[in-house]
Amino acid sequence: MAEPGIFEIIHNCRAIRYFRDEPVPDSLIEQVLDAAIRAPSGSNRQSWHFLVVTDPDIRKTLQGYYKQSFDVYASMMAHVPPREGVSEETQARVVKSAVYLSEHLHEAPVLIIPCMIFEQGRIRGDGAMQDMARKSIYSSIYPAVQNLLLACRAVGLGACLTTLHLMHEEAIAKLLNLPDNAETMALIPIGWPSAKFGPVKRVPVREVSSRNTFGTPL
Numbered sequence: 001m002a003e004p005g006i007f008e009i010i011h012n013c014r015a016i017r018y019f020r021d022e023p024v025p026d027s028l029i030e031q032v033l034d035a036a037i038r039a040p041s042g043s044n045r046q047s048w049h050f051l052v053v054t055d056p057d058i059r060k061t062l063q064g065y066y067k068q069s070f071d072v073y074a075s076m077m078a079h080v081p082p083r084e085g086v087s088e089e090t091q092a093r094v095v096k097s098a099v100y101l102s103e104h105l106h107e108a109p110v111l112i113i114p115c116m117i118f119e120q121g122r123i124r125g126d127g128a129m130q131d132m133a134r135k136s137i138y139s140s141i142y143p144a145v146q147n148l149l150l151a152c153r154a155v156g157l158g159a160c161l162t163t164l165h166l167m168h169e170e171a172i173a174k175l176l177n178l179p180d181n182a183e184t185m186a187l188i189p190i191g192w193p194s195a196k197f198g199p200v201k202r203v204p205v206r207e208v209s210s211r212n213t214f215g216t217p218l
């Protein structure tokens, strides 16, 4: 069978929150990380580090923090209606899978935690240069994260980009023995999916783009 092309992978790379209870070989994790690190980064600094958490106790502790954050977030969002174009049914399906993940995060065989390393320390102070540098550094992890998600999809692994653990950033940094100049940027459960990969549905291009100045139709 022909390998799926890049567009097919992009169009069928949904957030997967349901995983089968089957191990993922280290060789595959290395393969998807090797795709992640091909991503661009500001000044090509590659100031990243990827923690691959397979230890069951650490995974369970992370799930505990994630669940606490999720419960706070879910209670805040409970009365927010779905955005225009998203049906109540679709919204309910997303909420159901998010609740499931909060309760079962530790059952994903692998949790990958991409970190940023601030080689020269964090950028302090206000100003256009500091603002730009901060945005550039923080933005530098997400191309790698997207590469990782797409690479997982390409080899048949499911994954879900999450950030809720950041409500417990300090405790988690301690748990993972992070150096002072490292920050966790996401937490990505990875495993063999027991849900469908796609297709991904989004608000159409014409509704989220303009030509030359904001609001002029493309």
Ligand SMILES: Cc1cc2nc3c(=O)[nH]c(=O)nc-3n(C[C@H](O)[C@H](O)[C@H](O)COP(=O)(O)O)c2cc1C
Binding pocket: 013, 014, 015, 016, 017, 094, 098, 101, 160, 161, 162, 163, 164, 165, 200, 201
């Ligand atoms: C920055 C960011 C943070 C996210 N954080 C979470 C999260 O904490 N928990 C979660 O279940 N999904 C999280 N998601 C996944 C989104 O909910 C998901 O990508 C979106 O609903 C689209 O899902 P679909 O690709 O299956 O249509 C996050 C996505 C992004 C880009």
